[in-house]
Amino acid sequence: xxxxxxxxxxxxxxxxxxxxxxxxxxxxxxxxxxxxxxxxxxxxxxxxxxxxxxxxxxxxxxxxxxxxxxxxxxxxxxxxxxxxxxxxxxxxxxxxxxxxxxxxxxxxxxxxxxxxxxxxxxxxxxxxxxxxxxxxxxxxxxxxxxxxxxxxxxxxxxxxxxxxxxxxxxxxxxxxxxxxxxxxxxxxxxxxxxxxxxxxxxxxxxxxxxxxxxxxxxxxxxxxxxxxxxxxxxxxxxxxxxxxxxxxxxxxxxxxxxxxxxxxxxxxxxxxx
Numbered sequence: 001x002x003x004x005x006x007x008x009x010x011x012x013x014x015x016x017x018x019x020x021x022x023x024x025x026x027x028x029x030x031x032x033x034x035x036x037x038x039x040x041x042x043x044x045x046x047x048x049x050x051x052x053x054x055x056x057x058x059x060x061x062x063x064x065x066x067x068x069x070x071x072x073x074x075x076x077x078x079x080x081x082x083x084x085x086x087x088x089x090x091x092x093x094x095x096x097x098x099x100x101x102x103x104x105x106x107x108x109x110x111x112x113x114x115x116x117x118x119x120x121x122x123x124x125x126x127x128x129x130x131x132x133x134x135x136x137x138x139x140x141x142x143x144x145x146x147x148x149x150x151x152x153x154x155x156x157x158x159x160x161x162x163x164x165x166x167x168x169x170x171x172x173x174x175x176x177x178x179x180x181x182x183x184x185x186x187x188x189x190x191x192x193x194x195x196x197x198x199x200x201x202x203x204x205x206x207x208x209x210x211x212x213x214x215x216x217x218x219x220x221x222x223x224x225x226x227x228x229x230x231x232x233x234x235x236x237x238x239x240x241x242x243x244x245x246x247x248x249x250x251x252x253x254x255x256x257x258x259x260x261x262x263x264x265x266x267x268x269x270x271x272x273x
Contacts, residue, residue, distance in 0.1 A: 013196030030045070
């Protein structure tokens with residue numbers, strides 16, 4: 001209930017990038033606030049229900065973004081654990097951000113060996129993940145790239161996006177670095193924008209890989225849908241932030257960034273190769 005902005009930012013970004021519908025599953029206490037932000041989101045107050053998993057299963061979902069605004073309530077975490085387990089059985093692409101990363105620290109088997117999972121930790125979260133799953137600090141690796149690759153390998157090749165001045169992305173085998181110019185100000189909610197955009201792009205990438213006529217099938221065959229979608233999401237978020245900062249400067253906030261998703265998308269994906 002304290003972080004109702006985070007699920008809104010992630011959900012509305014998924015729509016702005018191009019999702020047909022965006023569902024926000026939350027607790028009863030958070031639902032009214034989230035509903036008041038926009039009529040575009042379908043808000044389902046189910047996460048503190050005794051039947052949360054069955055409530056979520058009623059809806060036809062194509063991807064999950066787990067974590068923005070989730071909190072650390074044990075009952076809610078237990079319900080979300082079951083929801084994620086069901087989603088994994090259905091082979092849904094999943095993104096884990098913020099409290100979703102904390103969920104993985106508590107229940108590592110949710111993502112271990114699942115190659116349609118993408119984790120988006122910041123530096124502090126990344127260090128905790130390395131300590132938990134690799135048993136050493138990121139600085140003890142030969143390089144930051146090796147640290148990200150090592151964590152991904154420890155998670156059974158789930159994709160890891162280590163956010164920073166340069167975003168480093170790896171599936172344990174390949175890696176990409178996104179250093180597209182962003183903003184001089186990193187505002188609250190920017191990580192939620194990244195995870196929301198990634199939810200949409202990850203589903204598109206997974207679908208395109210299965211389409212023999214897809215224009216990007218060669219790229220997806222080479223890099224895989226998770227690595228491709230993660231890089232695209234990092235680039236889109238960075239360029240959106242850059243455009244927002246040019247207009248608003250230090251007063252930039254997450255809604256300003258979200259307003260720039262469309263022009264950033266056009267400039268990155270439709271005006272270049």
